[in-house]
Amino acid sequence: MxxxxxxxxxxxxxxxxxxxxxxxxxxxxxxxxxxxxxxxxxxxxxxxxxxxxxxxxxxxxxxxxxxxxxxxxxxxxxxxxxxxxxxxxxxxxxxxxxxxxxxxxxxxxxxxxxxxxxxxxxxxxxxxxxxxxxxxxxxxxxxxxxxxxxxxxxxxxxxxxxxxxxxxxxxxxxxxxxxxxxxxxxxxxxxxxxxxxxxxxxxxEIVPNQISSTRVRSMASRDRVRFNVGGQLFETTSTTLANAGRESMLGALLDESWNPGQPEYFLDRNPACFSVLLDLLRTGALHIPANVPQKLLYREALYYGLLDHVRNAKWGPLDGNRLQLADSVPGRAPGDGTAIRAAPDGGCCVAHGSVVHVYNWMLEERKPISLDYQQVNDVGYIDADSIVITARERLGRAEGGMAIFSASTGELQHRFRVEHGQQPKSFTAGALSLAGPDDNRIFSSCKGRLNEYGIGMWDLNTGQQGDFFYELPGCSLGDADILQWLPSKNCLMVATLFPRTDNCFIGLLDFRAKTIPWSWSDAGIVVTLEDKRVLHAIAMEDGHSICVINQYEDLGFIDLRAGTGTNSAGAGVRWSSRSKLMNRKVPFEESCYPKLATHNGQLFSCMNDSISVFSGSEHVLTSTLSRSYGGSICDFSIGGDRLFALHNEDNVFDVWESSPSPII
Known part of the structure; x- marks a missing residue:
């Protein structure tokens, strides 16, 4: 110097x-x-x-x-x-x-x-x-x-x-x-x-990175590491172990307290599973041999702190055109499936009558949530650990309503109350909707004993009722089938559809002004069984239109930028005929009606025993998902990069996944 x-x-x-x-x-x-x-x-x-x-x-x-x-x-x-x-x-x-x-x-x-x-x-x-x-x-x-x-x-x-x-x-x-x-x-x-x-x-740091000079020097000085796992020797590098992350057991070996002089480490664990997990750290790809049970691999991954690595490698981002049937799980109560909902982490829950069965992403059933014979109307995930359930009020008992339960233990965490005139009221909660990840509001349709019909809004932070939109003449809010929050409109879409009511109503609710700035209805006309009836609706991801579906699996689109719909059948609906039924008969003997969902620009619809996937701005049919048994699909849900489909007859649900992107 x-x-x-x-x-x-x-x-x-x-x-x-x-x-x-x-x-x-x-x-x-x-x-x-x-x-x-x-x-x-x-x-x-x-x-x-x-x-x-x-x-x-x-x-x-x-x-x-x-x-x-x-x-x-x-x-x-x-x-x-x-x-x-x-x-x-x-x-x-x-x-x-x-x-x-x-x-x-x-x-x-x-x-x-x-x-x-x-x-x-x-x-x-x-x-x-x-x-x-x-x-x-x-x-x-x-x-x-x-x-x-x-x-x-x-x-x-x-x-x-x-x-x-x-x-x-x-x-x-x-x-x-x-x-x-x-x-x-x-x-x-x-x-x-x-x-x-x-x-x-x-x-x-938006994307945390654990690279440091100390860790680089540590890895360079002792790059080769040997393990004896259940009597089988493995040799790898500290670079590979670093891919496990500092919070994992294997990644912890890179800490300063680790003794680099030790010739090898003995682990009394399953060597076949260790081989799969080590290869995952080397390549980023997961290959499970036929002789390794998945449940055993999951258990070993949990021990090493690599469960998230396995989950991320098992399936890729959901693409409707690349979905493959990954698993089928038999139900517990055939014939009474109400709803299936996907969890953010790839698990799901299935509502059967008064019970909600909960599954983690490994499809292991957790403790079910029982409502003591109260009928479940709707269910959803607040996050991977919390489930919100709406239920029907039991006559003579101040029960029903809406509550949050633990997804892992099934324990009640909070019960939401409805108040009118500062007095708590018993009510039946129906359809529900969460405002979104950055918004702490939750909505539910409500029916009280004294005509307290409408849509309630609660704050998830405080658990208290924040507002109530009372039902107006001509719009059946308390019986709503579908609620969906539209961030771009700062409004709640409410849809009450056939066959719950004779007439279909779709409207946007502005809670601030207590108005319905836009609505559509087919009220005021006589329809026959042959006419197209709106059976499900969903707001498109661009926030400019609502997609509806009828009994023939025809898709229709209503422009939200147009004025309020007039009282004529299908007024304002641009139908696109995709019917697979040549005689155009309504299958009233079927107990399952079509459903809709959107994900990353794709539109999904279920009808009978299959799910159709529509892609592009013109919503062209690009894929069909179907299987040979289980009966009609009564509900399906997308979340955690998985699609879950609940069948009605055998009450089995299917799990569809997209293969992970190839490792180059």
Whole structure:
């Protein structure tokens, strides 16, 4: 290292041209230069990624980010396994070749003694101000770091309080939050950080990445690992084990506490399953031999902490044109299936009379939810761990309504109440709808004893009733078959359809104004059994139209941008004939009516014993899903990248999956 080396600050990657552009367009421009000082032993992708994240956040806050510097620490830092500063400078230079605005400042590493962060920041600021391009008020040289460094400021004794105070107050800090760390709590627990919290900018890593120099060095020094699993030897690399993730048992072997001197590790587990899981970590693909039962593999994957890896590799993103029958699960009570609902994680639940049977994504049945002979009307998932159920009121008993249950234990977690005039009322809850992942509202159709008919709305955070939309003349809200929240319209679609009522009604409810700004109905006309009757409806994903289906499996589309529908059969409905029945007879002997669903631009409809898949803007029939037994499909549901179809006669449900994308 050079004694008191005078090394010019590299400025070739600074965006000096932005200064003139901002001066002409912004009256009070603010410029930022980012500096990250560290070992870089070696530099990793995440070191450069930190600069990208910080630049995006500062730009959003009105700064013009001119560039960034990697400043390798001096050799006198004396960190264990620290290689020569010259080598680290060269590695950083090679790493920065891929960046348009990050470069290396070798000054710190080339000094004859250890340099503190404040000295590094002050030197870069001084060099930039001497150029005459900036004035001190418009330029901010900011320390870029991870939240682990911020945490160490409050723990280690090597940090000088005045130095930290000056860095925070006069320069500023941009901190990238590492997974599992609470930056607000770190700041709150540190007096200096708390005093200067307005000068500390925290940035979340949207896609967490656990790459670190320590882990890279650890893997490079002990890359080969041997296991004795049930008497069978396996040899792999620490790189492969890293694919398991730090929270898994195998990934934990990469922690600093692991003893690399141990020649092999003995695991008294199933070697055949270990072979499958190890191959999954190597290739990303899951191949289960015929001699390995899936349930056994799932149990072993749970032990190693690899269950999520198995689930993600078992099936790919759902595509209606690539679906294959993966499994069929026999029901518990033939002939009375009410509904099937897919869980976000690939499991499902099936409502049979007064019981809801719950299955995890491995299709293992959990403890059923029993409502003590109350008829289940509808069911849905709030999340993978919570199920909401609507039920019919039992005469003479203040029961029924809607409640949340645990998906794993079946225990009641919360019962929703309906109040009228600040008095709780017993009610029958019917169709339900969740507003969405970022909206905590839940809706249900309600029928009370004293004509308290309408649609209730509750807050999932508080569990309390938030609003109630009373039934208006001409629209049967309490008997609604379908509820669906439309975010683009900020309205709730309500559909009451044949055969529940003689006439079909579809409307949009505006809870804020207590109005129905759009509706369609076939009321006021006489229809015969041969006429097309709307039996199911769903709002399309673009929010511009509603798709309906009749007894012939003809699809119809109603434009929501048009005016309210008139009282004529099919008024405003653009029918597209897809009938498979040449005589066009209504199959009233069938107990199952058609259903609709949408997913990623595709439209799905079930009729009799098959499901049709329509693709493209013209909704062309592209695939048909069917099987040879089970009878008609009474309900189907899509979620967790799976399609579940519930058959009526044998009460069996099918599981359809798309194969995972090929590993190249």
């Amino acid at each position: 050079e004694a008191n080396a005078e090394i010019p600050l590299p400025v070739d990657k600074l965006s000096i041209d932005l200064i003139q552009k901002t001066k002409s367009s912004i009256s009070d421009p603010r410029y930022a230069v980012l500096v990250s000082s560290g070992s870089f032993n070696p530099p990793t992708y995440m070191h450069l990624r930190m600069f990208e994240l910080a630049r995006d956040e500062l730009t959003a806050q009105g700064y013009t980010v001119l560039g960034g510097y990697l400043s390798p620490v001096n050799d006198e830092y004396k960190k264990k396994d620290l290689i020569s500063g010259m080598h680290r400078i060269r590695m950083c230079e090679l790493a920065c070749k891929s960046s348009s605005f990050v470069t290396v400042d070798p000054w710190e590493a080339k000094q004859s003694s250890y340099q503190r962060n404040l000295e590094v920041l002050a030197r870069i600021q001084s060099s930039l101000l001497k150029s005459g391009i900036f004035d001190k008020g418009s330029l901010k040289v900011m320390l870029l770091c991870g939240s682990d460094l911020l945490e160490r400021w409050g723990v280690l004794k090597v940090w000088i309080a005045d130095e930290l105070r000056t860095i925070c107050k006069d320069f500023g800090v941009v901190c990238i939050r590492r997974e599992g760390m609470d930056i607000d709590k770190i700041i709150c627990n540190n007096e200096i950080l708390s005093e200067n919290k307005n000068n500390i900018i925290s940035v979340d």
